[in-house]
Amino acid sequence: MRRGGESESRGASLSELSFVDMVRAYRQHHISSAKTSGLKLLASPMSSAMTWLVIAIAIALPSVLSLALANVDQLAQRWDGRVSVSVYLRQGFKPAALQQLSASLTARQEVQALSYVSPEAGLAEFSRNSGFGDVLSGLDANPLPGLLQLQLVGGLDRAQVATLQRQLQEISLVEQVVVDLAWLQRLHQFMQLGQRMVFMLAGLLALGVLLIIGNTIRLAIAARKEEILVSKLLGGTNGFIRRPFLYTGLGYGLGGGLLALVLCQLALWLLSSPVAELSKSYDSEYQLIGLGFNHVGFILGGAVCLGWLGAWLAVSRHLHEIEPR
Amino acid sequence: MIQLHNVSKRYPGGFEALSNLSVHIEPAEMVFLTGHSGAGKSTLLKLIMLMEHASKGQVLVGKQNLGKMPARQIPFFRRQIGVVFQNHQLLFDRSVFDNVAMPLLVAGYQPRDIGRRVRAALDKVGLLDKERLNPIALSGGEQQRVGIARAVVNKPPLLLADEPTGNLDPQLSADIMKLLRQFNELGVTVLIASHDIDLIQRHNKRLLNLKSGQLIYDGPASEMPQPTAHGELVR
Numbered sequence: 001m002r003r004g005g006e007s008e009s010r011g012a013s014l015s016e017l018s019f020v021d022m023v024r025a026y027r028q029h030h031i032s033s034a035k036t037s038g039l040k041l042l043a044s045p046m047s048s049a050m051t052w053l054v055i056a057i058a059i060a061l062p063s064v065l066s067l068a069l070a071n072v073d074q075l076a077q078r079w080d081g082r083v084s085v086s087v088y089l090r091q092g093f094k095p096a097a098l099q100q101l102s103a104s105l106t107a108r109q110e111v112q113a114l115s116y117v118s119p120e121a122g123l124a125e126f127s128r129n130s131g132f133g134d135v136l137s138g139l140d141a142n143p144l145p146g147l148l149q150l151q152l153v154g155g156l157d158r159a160q161v162a163t164l165q166r167q168l169q170e171i172s173l174v175e176q177v178v179v180d181l182a183w184l185q186r187l188h189q190f191m192q193l194g195q196r197m198v199f200m201l202a203g204l205l206a207l208g209v210l211l212i213i214g215n216t217i218r219l220a221i222a223a224r225k226e227e228i229l230v231s232k233l234l235g236g237t238n239g240f241i242r243r244p245f246l247y248t249g250l251g252y253g254l255g256g257g258l259l260a261l262v263l264c265q266l267a268l269w270l271l272s273s274p275v276a277e278l279s280k281s282y283d284s285e286y287q288l289i290g291l292g293f294n295h296v297g298f299i300l301g302g303a304v305c306l307g308w309l310g311a312w313l314a315v316s317r318h319l320h321e322i323e324p325r
Numbered sequence: 326m327i328q329l330h331n332v333s334k335r336y337p338g339g340f341e342a343l344s345n346l347s348v349h350i351e352p353a354e355m356v357f358l359t360g361h362s363g364a365g366k367s368t369l370l371k372l373i374m375l376m377e378h379a380s381k382g383q384v385l386v387g388k389q390n391l392g393k394m395p396a397r398q399i400p401f402f403r404r405q406i407g408v409v410f411q412n413h414q415l416l417f418d419r420s421v422f423d424n425v426a427m428p429l430l431v432a433g434y435q436p437r438d439i440g441r442r443v444r445a446a447l448d449k450v451g452l453l454d455k456e457r458l459n460p461i462a463l464s465g466g467e468q469q470r471v472g473i474a475r476a477v478v479n480k481p482p483l484l485l486a487d488e489p490t491g492n493l494d495p496q497l498s499a500d501i502m503k504l505l506r507q508f509n510e511l512g513v514t515v516l517i518a519s520h521d522i523d524l525i526q527r528h529n530k531r532l533l534n535l536k537s538g539q540l541i542y543d544g545p546a547s548e549m550p551q552p553t554a555h556g557e558l559v560r
Contacts, residue, residue, distance in 0.1 A: 017432065017434065021433065021435055022433045025433030025435065026433065029430075029433075226416060227416055230414050230416060230427065231427065231431055232400075233374070233376070233408065233410075233414070234404070234427050234431050235402075235403035235404035235431050235432060236400060236431040237400040237431075238400075240400075240431060323396060324376055324377050324378050324399070
């Protein structure tokens with residue numbers, strides 16, 4: 001665009017046109033190009049709608065996936081604060097030792113809450129929940145160890161939790177320490193993998209959008225080949241010739257972006273009630289993260305840029321072909 | 326106005342359309358370019374309007390060396406040359422008026438100026454009453470006149486015409502030539518490629534005769550030697 005402006009101002013010195021006239025003509029050509037491009041898109045609504053829809057799907061797919069990841073991430077962050085540690089005690093500990101341990105653990109600042117599950121209580125719960133009640137009643141002795149369940153305070157990082165785990169392990173009364181963190185770490189790893197995959201997918205689909213728009217513009221160019229050649233022979237700058245096609249590409253991008261927003265919103269709307277029910281079953285009031293201002297800006301801006309770039313590439317390629325040799 | 330120094334044009338594949346051609350055309354001159362098809366007439370015009378670059382030698386138009394012109398200056402160079410194309414290159418998706426207005430639109434003229442200049446040009450070629458028609462509705466001679474109106478609408482100092490009377494009957498051809506001559510009388514340099522020797526000889530102007538890419542005659546049209554039995558001209 002800038003190049004067109006520069007070169008057209010250069011033309012003022014060659015012809016009898018004043019600079020003001022050139023700038024005015026430049027602006028008018030922008031307006032008329034935008035207008036005719038818009039009208040042309042609307043003149044063939046079916047084929048335009050098809051192109052818009054293809055672009056919209058290609059943009060909406062990674063957008064919805066990335067929203068889904070953002071939601072999972074938010075859920076994971078909520079659970080971050082609920083790290084629980086199971087401390088299994090050695091067989092045959094003395095009640096006094098247990099009390100001392102409980103007191104010292106409660107005093108630690110990492111520990112928010114502590115509860116003791118005696119071997120008897122553990123066995124009772126296990127036989128109730130597992131359905132092995134008959135088998136268990138046949139046992140001579142209770143095989144279950146005593147269990148201290150620690151609920152840690154929120155905001156601890158992995159290193160702090162690991163340190164706590166090591167310190168607990170060193171206590172003579174303690175048989176084994178199990179931190180309920182492994183699944184969370186795995187979840188984070190999956191999230192990172194997911195994010196990377198969404199990026200890759202978005203990159204590939206962006207390339208797809210570029211090709212779709214480039215190809216659509218190529219067809220528009222083929223239909224106006226004569227006009228381009230004549231404009232070029234009569235002294236049209238590349239910027240002048242490119243302009244209407246750039247607006248057409250922009251129109252495809254903008255329409256596709258808007259339609260992508262509609263598709264994303266539709267997906268969110270379809271997901272919101274199952275998510276609400278699911279979160280109710282977990283006794284929480286989880287609200288889906290929707291499309292924010294940033295998302296909308298990114299999707300629309302990205303779509304418009306892709307449209308513009310696709311058109312620019314297509315026209316430039318054609319213009320290069322008809323340069324003098 | 327136009328200077329060619331030892332210009333050769335070789336196309337990919339080895340065909341040499343022009344070889345070692347040197348020509349000098351003064352401002353406000355009217356020159357005919359003739360020769361059989363394939364002699365290099367169109368190639369010469371294409372070099373002058375920068376549709377193609379010379380393979381060797383120098384082409385200067387209005388003191389500008391075309392070989393050294395950066396690509397982004399080519400459009401502004403072309404605006405100074407009016408071209409009447411062999412197949413007239415009119416666009417049939419718009420009216421006669423819009424066709425003639427194209428060079429002005431491309432150059433950035435204001436609508437009020439465009440209207441005035443387009444009507445002046447159409448008046449000159451006698452088609453003022455046809456401005457609203459689609460050029461497809463016009464006869465061959467009228468289409469060619471629209472092409473001439475478009476070529477002169479922004480008053481270029483140089484006018485090139487490639488077979489402007491190609492498919493026209495003698496009367497229409499004579500009209501077209503008369504029209505081109507009128508522009509020359511206003512000071513425009515005119516270069517016309519044509520194989521219509523009879524028509525050319527009626528205007529006693531300078532004639533360049535090309536054969537196989539070489540200049541074999543440069544002088545007044547009336548003095549051009551007649552072809553020999555082999556169809557060749559004697560120098």
